[in-house]
Amino acid sequence: EVKLLESGGGLVQPGGSLRLSCAASGFTFGSHAMTWVRQVPGKGLEWISGIIRGSGGSTFYIDSVKGRFTISRDNSKNTLYLQMNSLRVEDTAVYYCAKDAYDSGPFDSWGPGTLVTVSS
Amino acid sequence: SYEVSQPPSVSVAPGQTARITCGGNNIGSKSVHWYQQKPGQAPVLVVYDDRDRPSGIPERFSGSNSGNTAALTITRVEAGDEADYYCQVWDNSGDHLYVFGLGTKVTVL
Secondary structure, three states: OOEEEEEOOEEEOOOOOEEEEEEEEOOOHHHOOEEEEEEOOOOOEEEEEEEOOOOOOOEEEOOOOEOOEEEEEEOOOOEEEEEEOOOOHHHOEEEEEEEEOOOOOOEEEEOOOEEEEEOO | OOOOEOOOEEEEOOOOOEEEEEEOOOHHHOOOEEEEEOOOOOOEEEEEOOOEOOOOOOOOEEEEEEOOEEEEEEOOOOHHHOEEEEEEEEOOOOOOOEEEOOOEEEEEO
């Protein structure tokens, strides 16, 4: 059974940093692209970042997080990361990690999410 | 960048059929995926590649895609189908490689 579990969310002040982790099990982690999707409470889903399978040599971001967020993976630990710096109030959301089935979607497994609140 | 549009809400009586649309320019040329999200829970993939169902998803869920409209159809709707439904496509024309619709709230009357 595929399992994904995010951790690392919490309350942080504007300008602060957080690192999210996503522990994966039940599949060959290194063989799949992985992604982060966020959801502002009460709003829709927004894809924010992805990393290709294997060594993760290619990464992708939406413009609003480019230069502030860094996605990475450690295949030896079956873990996906999202380093978030220079956080803004508008980054407040539930952050989900998801497994990409075929490199261009769909996202066939999701974690339960972790809430990031950016507030002073 | 590519955009998709969904109706904000659809209401349906139990046992009837709900149809949720996802509109986009020539969306028929793309693969469309559909997710169900219940309150407080993570999304769940219910249809992928326009019309395929992951294992464990009831046959009541089906998809179609042609021209400028993709659709998710739920037949014999049950109370447990009440949820938000999101369509998704992959598009590399903008910074959002994976584009989600804004979601459709399905209410079972």
